[in-house]
Amino acid sequence: MIGPVRIKLCIAAVALIKSAGMNFLARQKKLREHLATTRFDALLVSHLPNVRYLCGFTGSSGLLLVEAAGCQFLTDARYDMQAHDEVVGAKVVISRRNIVTEMAGRLGRRKGAGRRAPRKTLGIEADHVTAAERKQLASLLRSSRGLRDTTGLVEDARMVKDKDELDCIRKAVRVGAGLFERALQVIRPKVKEVEVAAEMEYAARMAGAEEMSFPTIIASGARSALPHGRASEEEIKPGGFVVCDWGVILSGYCSDQTRTVWVGPIENDARAAYDAVLEAQQAAVDAVKPGATVGEVDSAARKVLRKAGLGRYFTHSTGHGVGIEIHESPRVAAGLVQELRPGMVITIEPGVYLPGKWGVRIEDMVVVTDRGREVLTPTSKELVVL
Amino acid sequence: MIGPVRIKLCIAAVALIKSAGMNFLARQKKLREHLATTRFDALLVSHLPNVRYLCGFTGSSGLLLVEAAGCQFLTDARYDMQAHDEVVGAKVVISRRNIVTEMAGRLGRRKGAGRRAPRKTLGIEADHVTAAERKQLASLLRSSRGLRDTTGLVEDARMVKDKDELDCIRKAVRVGAGLFERALQVIRPKVKEVEVAAEMEYAARMAGAEEMSFPTIIASGARSALPHGRASEEEIKPGGFVVCDWGVILSGYCSDQTRTVWVGPIENDARAAYDAVLEAQQAAVDAVKPGATVGEVDSAARKVLRKAGLGRYFTHSTGHGVGIEIHESPRVAAGLVQELRPGMVITIEPGVYLPGKWGVRIEDMVVVTDRGREVLTPTSKELVVL
Numbered sequence: 027m028i029g030p031v032r033i034k035l036c037i038a039a040v041a042l043i044k045s046a047g048m049n050f051l052a053r054q055k056k057l058r059e060h061l062a063t064t065r066f067d068a069l070l071v072s073h074l075p076n077v078r079y080l081c082g083f084t085g086s087s088g089l090l091l092v093e094a095a096g097c098q099f100l101t102d103a104r105y106d107m108q109a110h111d112e113v114v115g116a117k118v119v120i121s122r123r124n125i126v127t128e129m130a131g132r133l134g135r136r137k138g139a140g141r142r143a144p145r146k147t148l149g150i151e152a153d154h155v156t157a158a159e160r161k162q163l164a165s166l167l168r169s170s171r172g173l174r175d176t177t178g179l180v181e182d183a184r185m186v187k188d189k190d191e192l193d194c195i196r197k198a199v200r201v202g203a204g205l206f207e208r209a210l211q212v213i214r215p216k217v218k219e220v221e222v223a224a225e226m227e228y229a230a231r232m233a234g235a236e237e238m239s240f241p242t243i244i245a246s247g248a249r250s251a252l253p254h255g256r257a258s259e260e261e262i263k264p265g266g267f268v269v270c271d272w273g274v275i276l277s278g279y280c281s282d283q284t285r286t287v288w289v290g291p292i293e294n295d296a297r298a299a300y301d302a303v304l305e306a307q308q309a310a311v312d313a314v315k316p317g318a319t320v321g322e323v324d325s326a327a328r329k330v331l332r333k334a335g336l337g338r339y340f341t342h343s344t345g346h347g348v349g350i351e352i353h354e355s356p357r358v359a360a361g362l363v364q365e366l367r368p369g370m371v372i373t374i375e376p377g378v379y380l381p382g383k384w385g386v387r388i389e390d391m392v393v394v395t396d397r398g399r400e401v402l403t404p405t406s407k408e409l410v411v412l
Numbered sequence: 413m414i415g416p417v418r419i420k421l422c423i424a425a426v427a428l429i430k431s432a433g434m435n436f437l438a439r440q441k442k443l444r445e446h447l448a449t450t451r452f453d454a455l456l457v458s459h460l461p462n463v464r465y466l467c468g469f470t471g472s473s474g475l476l477l478v479e480a481a482g483c484q485f486l487t488d489a490r491y492d493m494q495a496h497d498e499v500v501g502a503k504v505v506i507s508r509r510n511i512v513t514e515m516a517g518r519l520g521r522r523k524g525a526g527r528r529a530p531r532k533t534l535g536i537e538a539d540h541v542t543a544a545e546r547k548q549l550a551s552l553l554r555s556s557r558g559l560r561d562t563t564g565l566v567e568d569a570r571m572v573k574d575k576d577e578l579d580c581i582r583k584a585v586r587v588g589a590g591l592f593e594r595a596l597q598v599i600r601p602k603v604k605e606v607e608v609a610a611e612m613e614y615a616a617r618m619a620g621a622e623e624m625s626f627p628t629i630i631a632s633g634a635r636s637a638l639p640h641g642r643a644s645e646e647e648i649k650p651g652g653f654v655v656c657d658w659g660v661i662l663s664g665y666c667s668d669q670t671r672t673v674w675v676g677p678i679e680n681d682a683r684a685a686y687d688a689v690l691e692a693q694q695a696a697v698d699a700v701k702p703g704a705t706v707g708e709v710d711s712a713a714r715k716v717l718r719k720a721g722l723g724r725y726f727t728h729s730t731g732h733g734v735g736i737e738i739h740e741s742p743r744v745a746a747g748l749v750q751e752l753r754p755g756m757v758i759t760i761e762p763g764v765y766l767p768g769k770w771g772v773r774i775e776d777m778v779v780v781t782d783r784g785r786e787v788l789t790p791t792s793k794e795l796v797v798l
Contacts (some may be wrong), residue, residue, distance in 0.1 A: 027626045027657055028639055028728045028761065028773075033678055085640060102637040104729040107767050133643055150543065157546040157561055158538035175543055210750055224617030234645060237627050240413045253414055253490040254471060259620060271413055282413055341489040342414045364677030375414065381493050387414075 027103055048190050050082050050114040056093055056183060066149040068093040069179060070129065070163075073154035075350040078334045082114045084278060089129050090116060098267060100125050100132075116360035126159050130166030149190050149332035178355065185347060185355050186369035192393065194279035195349065196369055199391055202274045202281030206405050209244075213287060213412055215264045219244040222258035222270070230274045239273035239280035239352045250286070251385040253342055255376065267300075267384045268376075275402030278378045280352045282373050283403050284389030287410040299378055300386050301411050306331040306376040307388045307407070310344055310358075312400035314374070318366050320358040325378040328360065339378035347372050348391060370394045371402070414490055419615050434576050436468050436500040443478055449667035452535040456549075457564060459540035461736040462566035464664060468500045475515050476502060486518075488513050498796050501513040503694035512545050518550030535562040551582065564741065570734060573753035578779065581735065581757055585777055585788045587619045588660045588667030592791050595630075599673060599798055601650045603628040608639035608656070609643035616660045625659035629648060637771040638673070639728055639763065640747045650676030651685075653770045655763075659738060666738045668759050669789050670775030673796040685764055686772050692762040693774045693793070696730050696744075700760070700778050700785035704752050706744040713747065713762040725764035733758050734777060756780045756787070 034290035061069060071077050071090040073216035075283045081097065085105040091098040097116035101109045102125060107119045121128035133148070133297055137336055148167070150160065150173035164173050171383065205226040223242040230238060238251070245255025247266040255269065260382065271284040286303075287295060310327035324344040331340045348371050356364040366372075377387030386406060427610060443466065447455055447783040457476040459462050467476055467483065471491040477484040487495045495504045507514035531690075534553070536546065538561035550559050563756040573581065591612040598611045616624060631641025633652040641655065646702070648654060670691075674682060696713035710730040712777035717726045729745035734757050742750040744758055756779070761771030776789035 027629065027659065027669075027759075028732075028763075055612070106727070108638055108640070110492065152544035152547070155543050156539055157536065157543055158563060160543040160546075161538070161561065177544060220617055220620070224614050227617065228610050228614040231606055233611065234606065241413065242621050252494055254494070256622070273783050284413075288693055289730070341492070346414075373413075377414075 033405060040389055045288070048082060049188065050080060053183065054092065054097055054115050054122075057180065058094060060179070060183075061092065061149075062094065065147055065148075066174065066176065067146040068150040069151075069176065071180060072126075072159075073180070075354075076151070076154075076184070078278060079180060079350055081116045082112045083109060084112060085109065085123060089125050091133075100129050113284050126162055127166065129161050131202055134167050140265050147172045147174050149174050149179065151176060151179070153177050177217065181355050183291050186367055187349060187393070188369070191279065191349060192369070192371070194277045195199055195281070195393075196402060197390070198274055198276040198279045198281040199283070199288055200404070201230065201235055202272065202283055203405045204233060204275070205229050205272060205326035206270070206283070206285055209270050210287070210410065210412070212264060213268055213289065215262055215289060217321055219246055219249075219260050219261050219262065222262075222268075223272075226270075226272060231246075233274075234278055235274035236278070237275050239275050239282060243269060243271035243284075245385070246289070247270045247299040248382055248384065249378040250276065251381050251383060253385070253387070262289055264292070265293070267386055268295065268385055269385055271387065271389065276349055280348050280350070281338060282348050282352060282389065282391060283405065284375055284377075284387045285407070286388060286403060286412075288384045288412055289412050292409075292411050295385075296384060297409065298334070299336060299380075300329055302336055303376055303378055303386045304409075306340075307374055307390070310374045310376060310401065311390065311401060312386060312394055314372070316366055316368050316394055316396060317397065319362065320356050320364045320366065321360060321362045321371075322357050323366070323374070324360050324362070331376060336378045339380055340376055340380060342377070345373040345375050345389075349375045368394050368396050370380055413524075415553060416765050432706050436466060438503050439466050439569065440478065440483055442479060443566065445572065446565070446569075447478065447535075448480065449618045451533055452560065452562065454530040456553055457535075457566060458512075459537050459566070461714075461740075462537070462570070463571055465566060465736055467502045467749075468498045470664065471495065471496060471542045473511060475511050476491060477519075478575060480513040480608065486515050491539060506572050513547055515704065516549050520553050521784065529568060531556045533560050535560055535565065537562060537565070539563050541739065543774070545727060550629040559783035560665070565590065567741050570735060572753055573735060573757055574755070577665065577735060578755070578757070580663045581667070581777070581779075582788060584660055584662040584665045584667040585669070586670055586790070587621055587662055588658065589789055590618065591658060591790045592656070592669070592671055593661070594794065595656050596673070599648060599654055599675065601648055601675060602688065603648050605632055605635075605646050605648065608648075608654075609658075611660060612656075620662075622664070624660050624666060625661050628656035629655060631655045631674070631771070634768055637765040637767050638773070639707055639765055639773070648675055650675070653680070654680065655771055655773055655774055657773065657775065663730065664736055665733050666736070668734050668775065668777060669791065670736060670761055670763075670773045671793070671796075672774060673798055675798050678795075678797050682770060682772075683795065684720070685722060685766075688717055688722055689762055689774055690793055690795075691720075691763055692716035692726075693760055693776070696760045696762060697778055700752060700758070702752055702754050702782065703781055705748065705752045706742050706752065706758075707746060707748045709744050709752070709760070710748070711750060711759075714761070717762060717764060722764045726762055727765060728763070731759040731775075752780045754780050754782050
């Protein structure tokens with residue numbers, strides 16, 4: 027795999043398939059209108075999922091400059107053809123140098139960009155630009171423009187999905203959900219966790235997935251108590267949970283789903299824990315509606331598990347936004363006051379983890395609707411005992 | 413998949429399998445000895461591949477503080493069990509807050525860390541810490557310690573692989589190379605590129621790979637002229653190249669390999685281009701030896717392609733380092749003066765791309781030895797016509 031031109035920006039799970047049908051111009055217009063109300067004359071978009079959202083580029087190296095006068099997209103020679111093919115609403119420039127250096131040089135050379143020119147303000151994405159890149163930009167731009175940190179400008183817009191995005195997400199969720207049938211055929215004693223993952227990932231590819239949205243989690247036995255137990259060489263044994271947490275990327279949009287099954291004769295406390303997690307998950311789903319805060323949704327799940335005496339084993343937050351990225355805004359966690367709005371897509375995924383014993387997690391994707399919520403994940407949540 | 417605690421550090425391709433047998437203490441000692449010769453009293457390691465290299469942690473959220481007195485590792489509650497199981501040579505601390513906030517708070521609260529305390533200097537990894545994280549650290553640390561940017565401190569050490577690492581890389585390369593046999597069985601007209609990828613990825617998983625080291629590139633026909641043509645829904649047609657560029661991660665180490673095959677009756681100019689790329693690749697491999705610069709290696713490949721009249725179609729650099737990350741130091745590119753040293757592992761992957769027509773790339777992994785080089789990739793480079 028060919029390396030990038032010197033500095034690597036954080037590469038997200040983005041795909042090559044052209045983002046057909048997306049209304050990039052409307053997104054750019056909205057951002058430009060928003061910029062007009064701020065102190066920024068321009069925004070340098072460097073976070074690749076944001077770049078993709080705004081202009082459709084799906085490669086691993088690119089910068090988008092958004093200004094009142096128009097947009098400019100910069101990438102390196104590896105993406106020459108691809109950028110010209112994919113990018114919508116921006117002038118494409120191919121650079122032979124590191125793209126940050128190139129962009130800074132171009133801005134610095136502009137007519138009227140000297141020390142005596144009127145001060146302009148360029149926003150940079152402080153959550154994604156590295157400290158070194160920021161320093162490089164500041165030094166190359168000299169005093170021609172003020173460099174100002176921004177956070178979440180594009181991410182906030184991305185929280186509410188438009189119709190095209192919801193269509194993509196629905197398709198990804200459908201393909202993702204289909205893989206669970208394959209998992210149920212495969213999970214049995216003596217099968218390795220990675221073998222289950224292999225079968226699911228193969229089915230995903232054959233169903234058109236560009237890739238998995240994160241490394242598949244298949245965590246059996248005591249490993250099910252690891253909230254992030256990626257599929258290992260461990261063999262599944264009778265008498266334990268198997269946590270399956272997986273997702274696919276389709277047309278650049280992620281799915282995310284967890285189901286937990288039991289292998290062998292089930293124990294009473296395990297079934298009780300499963301029932302409690304399911305009840306907590308349902309309570310959180312029911313709490314999703316426009317105007318509710320993400321903290322209230324988290325609290326709904328936490329309350330049920332606390333009542334069941336399992337509160338201290340629920341060690342993570344209840345969910346997160348999903349879209350172009352597997353983890354995006356809003357976080358669904360204790361104490362947060364972000365209000366839900368129609369079009370937001372979040373996961374609801376409480377879990378309990380008893381170290382050395384077992385763990386359970388159940389996760390659906392949910393879209394906030396005008397009147398409440400719609401659960402996108404079609405898979406039954408009844409406990410499967412294999 | 414469960415979200416992180418507020419700020420996401422760039423998640424690299426790291427795996428859950430415990431890094432058994434690695435000599436983490438020696439690596440920490442070496443870094444500490446190096447720090448003693450610099451102006452830094454401590455280094456805050458936030459780049460996850462560096463964290464893994466130094467203490468063995470394989471999760472997606474962690475910070476390692478390296479000081480003369482010892483190391484401290486901080487992660488969030490999702491990785492409680494896993495961190496205690498994996499981390500070597502560092503005190504493990506589990507945080508319920510964002511780990512950057514937690515780390516800064518801990519440093520700020522230390523005895524003698526007030527405004528009047530002797531000034532100490534904390535190095536941060538400027539190529540990986542975001543501008544926002546840097547600002548947060550600086551503000552939370554107040555004036556107790558000076559914050560100074562560092563670049564490449566751990567990456568430079570990682571360039572030269574130790575014996576344990578070379579063993580892992582050899583195994584990854586072997587498993588990776590095995591997948592090409594599967595590709596050759598599958599590639600034929602009317603098969604989709606993603607189907608070839610699916611078969612290779614399934615074989616990788618069944619052979620124990622933790623995951624692919626990057627999205628598999630299967631680029632057929634005119635798509636072979638895309639240097640980064642990820643496998644798409646496109647059907648393979650007769651009369652064109654198929655560029656296959658793939659890699660696996662095994663025990664946390666990456667393989668990376670490219671082979672290009674022709675489907676159908678071969679055209680003369682295509683065969684000539686293949687021969688030229690092969691000659692260029694061999695020339696670059698032959699140029700690898702201790703003391704040679706990466707620029708000289710790049711130049712060896714470029715010279716051959718220029719002579720064949722294909723110089724302007726070789727649009728990227730000749731190679732890059734490979735190890736815990738798929739792209740790491742050193743870059744093998746024009747004009748760079750980094751000298752090769754025994755133990756460095758690099759790719760050699762020249763290619764030519766004729767837009768709208770086709771592309772060819774051939775890539776091996778090579779380790780620099782005391783006397784020259786050893787090509788790790790065992791696969792034949794003779795042109796396969798299917």
